[in-house]
Amino acid sequence: MFSLKGKSAIITGGGSGIGRAISVLFAKQGALVHIIELNSEAASNTIDEITKAGGNAIGYSCDVSNQAQVIDIFNKIGNIDILINNAGIAHVGKLETTSEDDFTKIFNVNVKGAYNCLYAAIPALKKSSSAVILNMASIAALVGITDRFAYSMSKGAIYAMTLSVARDYMADGIRCNSISPARVHTPFVDGFIAKNYAGQEEAVFEKLSKSQPIGRMGKPEEVASLALYLCSDEAGFVTGNDYPLDGGFVKLNN
Template sequence: MGELTGKGAVVTGGGRGIGLACARLIAHRGGSVALLGEDHEVLELAAATLRTEGLNVVAIAADVGIEDQVATAMEQSAAFLGSIDILVNNAAIQPYGTVASMGSAEWDHVIGVNLRGTYLTCHHALPHMLRLQRGSIINIASVQALANQTRVAAYATSKGGMLALTRSLAVDFGPSGIRANAVCPGCIDAPMTRFSAAKAAPGREEEILREWGKAQPLGRIGRPEEVAEVVAFLASDRASFCTGAEFRVDGGLMASLGVALPE
């Protein structure tokens, strides 16, 4: 019997990277998990892998930016899970561009997936949580909600909005027994990071990842499983007095000014 036994969890972007790591750990700790994502083949492969580990999971294809698909996916999730006790909003995209270079259609797409998608999943999961007067919403934001690299205007804006949305959820639904928190990963060895490394230096991805790791006080990039540990904690009753908070999983990146004094 794990600490999440009897809990039903929905994880968006659950087919790979951080989302898959969160789904796996929640399920290993006793929860049942619905994997949501746009790529049906990726989701089915992830679900099949988790089932070989004896875990109770289902794959449900849905674009989090399209409300009809989200509404249907939440009903399907609730039917499989029995209840929606945990919602992990992980689905995200990160195209590069400045406010000057990025067109409005691409800007709207980023906000639509990352921020509007989070709103839509919360909007359609909350009725299930409100009926039970309990729930934990965990929004996977980013350290780029707090400080920016160059050419990520839309992504950073969407993640900053997620932090504000998290606070609103905590304030509005705390009296109903529903907690909402955000997790802000730093540089994590996940598909999005590897895509960025390949774009920065094709054929030199591993070298680039090692270089990026040196920017963290811990001297390396993180693993999806390390983010999942924080998510699983927030999903559990051990985090019963945690809501409206931001939890950094960044190897100390945001604690450092990045300026070294001479010896």
């Protein structure tokens, strides 16, 4: 079950965290993995891990907010069966503390970046017999999160685009779903805490961990396992859905 043998997958932000876990698992399951990553060193590290395990992966340095770059790379890759829109950045701040530059940066990477990849991928996905798109949303798209105005905006857009794409391309045989993780322990999270809560890292990590009713953050490998199911042929009847992976945050946090 859940074999991806013979399939070609593009994974944005595949150099670290959730993207790396998805890249490694998909390669293990037989996919040819194309990693699109701004940080070429991070991409190389993921590719090394994959090749040492006997898998196949290729890296591409790209700023997903630049449509010309994205289209050029997708054209070079050619045929694909799976697109994982995972690349993204975060921001701390409510409306009145979010500058125009902050807002634009979040929009360009998280929203326009996903749009650019969707736009570039559709022609190739139409040619696939088992095309799948998986977007990485967030619980911030589903519930109010303190001091996450711009980030929540961007993930709400991802959620809405998922539904729109699922509806518009159903007749073309393209499935589209999203995953909405709660806090997942990645190097991204560690860096985010260090940058925004210097000197309080341990206390903030503990607080964020316990904000999930299950009492901990998620693991990248847990997100990757759900991604594998949603992109496999076993999920052929699944489209137009968002899947909170949240340790009970959305429904049980009261």
